[in-house]
Amino acid sequence: MKVDTKCLHEGWKPKQGEPRQLPVYQSTTFKYDTSDYMGKLFDLEETGYFYTRLQNPTNDFVAEKICAMEGGVAAMLTSSGQAANFYAIFNICEAGDHFITSSSIYGGTYNLFNVTMRKMGIECTFVDQTLPEEELAKYFKPNTKAVFGETITNPTVTVFDFEKFARLAHSHGVPLIVDNTFATPINCRPFEWGADIVTHSTTKYMDGQGVTVGGCIVDSGNFDWMAHADKFPGLCTPDDSYHGITYAERFGKGAYITKATAQLMRDLGSIRAPQNAFYLNLGLETLSVRMERHCKNALKVAQYLKANDKIDWVHFADLEGDEYYDLAKKYMPNGTCGVLAFAVKGGREKSIKFMDNLNFVSIATHVADAKSCLLHPASHTHRQLTDEQLREAGIAPDLIRLSVGIEDVDDIIADIEQALAKI
Ligand SMILES: *Cc1c(COP(=O)(O)O)cnc(C)c1O
Secondary structure (H helix, E strand, O other): HHHHHHHHHHHOOOOOOOOOOOOOOOOOEOOOOHHHHHHHHHHOOOOOOEOOOOOOOOHHHHHHHHHHOOOOOOOEEOOOOOHHHHHHOOOOOOOOOOOEEEEEOHHHHHHHOOOOHHHOOOEEEEEEEOHHHHHHOOOOOOOOEEEEEOEEEOOOEOOOOHHHHHHHHOOHHHHHHHHOOOHHHHHHHHHHHHOOOEEEEEEOOOOOOOOOEEEEEEEEOOOOHHHOOOOOOHHHHHHHHHOOOOOOHHHHHHHHHHHHHHHHHHHHHHOHHHHHHHHHHHHHHOOOHHHHHHHHHHHHHHHHHHHHOOOOEEEOOOOOOOOHHHHHHOOOOOOOOEEEEEEEOOOOHHHHHHHHHHOOOOOOOOOOOOOOEEEEOOOOOOOOOOHHHHHHHOOOOOOOOEOOOOOOOHHOOOOOOHHHHHO
16 A cells, blocks of 8 residues: 555554444553453563553554554554654663754753753753764764664754765664655655654644644664663563563564563653544544645745845745755655745844744644644744854744645745735
8 A cells, every 4th residue: 555545544444343443441440351361461472451550452554544643663652742753762862871862853852952861861952953074973882772863854944964974874873764654654754864763743744634642653673772771671682571571582573662661651651632533543644645635735835035125034845956966856856845934034023023023823832733823932932042043953033934734835925925015
């Protein structure tokens, strides 16, 4: 099946007489006939559900769909994109470890890595992702355990060079973890370019209607943990909290997701409510048609803005002449996403006046859903960053992030035009 078909037919596959739509298993617990079988579940000797803090069938059917769309071997849903990125790193890093991340990442992820994970004793180095390979190689240390980046960065819409970072990560014996939120597996499948683990904030395009917060982690199964057993003791040595199971031996390609479920979900409990997984599934069914429209509309809006003399600059990788155009064409030939960044001439005051005069294009702390919306990161999402940190993350103080929806593009442009006329 092509990815567009997988959106509809992967995950829940009803048998004769079963509901055609994914059922919601609204249950905390699951029944078993014998104490012996239940014991085996707790020893991870049998697979099965026992408590929704760890796993729930509705969640797993949706995770299975996303896994198939990405071309992975195992996946799990989390309660948010933040939880997904935290688990993805924490599953293989502990106090005293280090990882490398592109500095061009979502503000929430930046804080998670720079503040909260540092308090846990996990260090990271933020790197300029445009540096040449030999410069980037200098940041690896003996305790480096992973490399992290975003396919298309939120909010600067730059494009990640997968092949460069996959070579760097693999030559240093560590996995490449990529947040594929903005591109979605419709436009980019990072595993095809060497990424080992993919994360998502499903809150964005995958949900698409702005109704549920959620995240997902997908494992390609390609990284050979045992070949680097000294670096990954959590996967390659016995886990005392599971009677001495060694995940990489017992679960092979499923080791990483099994450990994240059995250890992190068990202990930290950022599980998705099954009802929210059901909503996500509805969104996934239409993802491919929505992405096509988002990309088409965004390109037209970008071209309109580029040609407008009230606009200072526009960043959109599908726009010819953009700094990231070549990388976008290489990794996402069908389009990147519907998000673009631009600045209004005249600084902050004019930008705010422009935003306040829009009609249906609304100011919202959201991005990547069906309805057009925009925000000004320096005064909204990223206001906790200093100017220096903003610059380090490549975010200009005048940057406006516009998430182009699936309305008629003429209406979107008309709304922008009337608001620009008022400044
Ligand atoms: C929104 C976002 C996140 C965080 O996801 P939540 O679902 O809001 O927790 C992570 N990465 C990217 C790229 C995002 O856009």
